[in-house]
Amino acid sequence: MEKVWLKQYPASVPEQIDFGQYPSLLALLEESFKKHASATAYKFMGKGFTFAQIDEQSRALAAYLQSQGLEKGDRVAIMMPNVPQYPVAVAAIIRAGLVVVNVNPLYTPRELEHQLKDSGAKAIVIIENFAATLQACYAAVPTKKVILASMGDMLGLKGLIVNYVVRNVKKMVPAFSLPNAVRFKDAVAAGRKAAYRAPDTKPTDIAVLQYTGGTTGVSKGAVLLHRNLVANTLQCEAWYQPALKKMTPGEQITTVAALPLYHIFGFTSNMMLGMRMGGCNILIPNPRDIPAVFKDLSRERIHSFPAVNTLFMAMANHPDFNTVDWSHLRISVGGGMAVQQATAKLWLEKTGCPIVEGYGLSETSPTATCNPTDSDKFTGTIGLPLPGTELKLLDDDGNEVPPGTPGEIAIRGPQVMAGYWQRPDETAKVMTADGFFRTGDIGTVDDRGFFRIVDRKKDMILVSGFNVYPNEVEDVVTQMPGVLECAAVGVPDAKAGEAVKLVIVRSNPAVTEADVRAYCEANMTGYKRPKVVEFRNELPKTPVGKILRRELRDKAA
Structure with missing residues (x-):
């Protein structure tokens, strides 16, 4: 495919980037710690932490991990929400020459056991709120070294109060027994007395095992090398430049x-990009507690907000929205799932800052495409390939499809994973001979090089031989007044093979099935209209907010 997209790049975005400027993520971290030492790297519950503080604590924790007999390449799991111990642990693991295994803290014992066994993690840094989950599978996993954090660890005296409330008032720490666990603060204190040895980390060493979400079956570890994450961090930084030019010169980005x-979108877009740019991240431990989110943000001057459609929508519809000063917001990046037109329209009306939708996967570190960050409107596309990235559209046999035809999106670039951890068979299914990663997403491209997702291969509904793409149905129905969100799935149908089932969450309880059907009749051709309409109070979602269509399909079947 000719790289027509390069002609659409904003003037300040380079076509190529020197990805070799850092030999590893370790080199990037070390430079940032020195360069931005006095700047605030993170804020949590109103308290700020400088780059120098994260530097000192992570170096001590790295020395502690080395003192425990962990050797270069050993895997260490992290199971925590957005608390300051999280970036400390990531930096420590990388500085010790080890591999980060990101774990979703909301996992069940069964899911945690699978990931710890599959990764072979020898150690875990876990917050006590989820220690009971680890206890339930501890005997079955190779993970015997446990570092136990608590919510208030890094908050000084205030932390004692926070821990008391979390444990005794909110009762968020179920009883557990992990006799050999070492407390996070004790591990850091011990590390201060231990010798630290800087590892010889190469671009081709593994930095992170990022397990793919359970939306497509068994969770597999995407092997992300140091060079993959360095490349994507530099690509994102270059892509942000047009928006950053609108900030006050010399101002720190918040x-x-x-x-x-622990999700690759936040890992790169927040933590790694923040390290590289010397930015400050406002840590939100529970984004579902919308009033608490607004309380945290009301104290800040915000420039950048990466999020998923569900969070943008929940916030824009909340009565506390105007307690935050949005006038400094320069970039709103949507990813992780399709951004819906109704959400984008409302967000632009309320903030004056359009959502620029991007696209990527755990396997691509994650960002592969994004809309230009100087856009003044929502495009409904996933944008252009980032510098150094190529996309093409393939048919089922791996041949490139003609222009205007939908095909499977395949990606080649420095951010593409090395493969799936210890699964050469699965790797072979998704990697082409010429180095493209087959995403399983069906897309189209216009004559300017803007790509659009029409849907996932597996989510496509086949009605009497016609392809129905759930994203399209959902995008139409969410623009109907009184509909908060919805999901479309295929259900077996004796006549048509499959039919469309629509599950709706209403913002106005007065909306009826007849209203929905009339709206669909006015806006969609016959075979795309839902045969079954169901109302629910909420939709099943992954922790990052992606709607689990598979779960709705399974229940319907």
């Missing part, structure tokens, strides 16, 4: 970290 840092 970013909302509501995306979970």
Whole structure:
């Protein structure tokens, strides 16, 4: 495919970037700690932490991990929400020459056991709120070294109060027994007395095992090398430049970290990009507690907000929205799932800052495409390939499809993973001979090089031989007054093979099935209209906010 998209790049975005400027993520971190030492790196519950403080604590924790007999390449799991111990742990693991295994804190014992066994993690840094989950599978996993954090660890005297409330008032720490666990603060204190040895980390060493979400079946570890994450951090920084030019010169960029840092979107867009740019991240431990989010943000001057559609929508519809000063917001990045037109329209009306939608996967570190950050409107596309990235559209046999035809999006670039951890068979299914990663997402491209997702291969509904793409149905129905959100799935149908089922969450309880059907009749051709309409109070979602269509499909079947 000819790289027509390069002609659409804003003037301040380079076509190529020197990805070799850092030999590893370790080199990037070390430079940032020195360069931005006195700047605030994170804010949590009103308290700020400088780059120098994160530097000192992570170096001590790295020395502690080395003192425990962990050797270069060993895997260490992290199971925490967005608390300051999270970036300390990530930096420590990388500085010790080890591999980060990001774990979703809301996992069940079964899911946690699978990931710890699959990764072979020898150690875990876990917050006590989820220690009971680890206890339930501890005997079955190879993870015997446990570092136990608590919510208030890094908050000084205030932390004692926070821990008391979390444990005794909110009762958020179920009883557990992990006799060999070492407290986070004790591990850091011990590390201060231990010798630290800087590892010889190469671009091709593994930095992170990022497990793919359960939306497509068994969770597999995407192997992200140091060079993959360095490349994507530099690509994102270059892509942000047009928006950053609108900031006051010399002002530190402040970013909302509501995306979970254990999710690759938050890991790169918040933590790694923040390190590289010397930015400050406002850590939001629970983005579902919208009033608490507004309380945290009301104290801040915010420039950047990466989030998923569900969070943008929940916030824009909340009565506390205007308690935050949005006038300094320069970049709103939507990813993780399709951004819906109704959400984008409302967000632009309320903030004056359009959502620029991007696209990527755990396998691409994650960002592969994004809309230009100097856009003044929502495009409904996933934008252009980032510098150094190529996309093409393939048919089922791996041949490139002609222009205007939908095909499977395939990506090649420095951010593409090395493969799936210890699964050469699964890797072979998704990697082409010429180095493209087959995403399983169906897309189209226009003559300017803007890509659009029409849907996932597996989510496509086949009605009497016609392809129905759930994203399209959902995008139409969410623009109907009184509909908060919805999901479209295929259900078996004796006549048509499959039919469309629509599950709706209403913002106005007066909306009826007849209203929905009339709206669909006015806006969609016959075979795309839902045969089944169901109302629910909420939709099943992954912790990052992606709607689990598979769960709705399974229940319907």
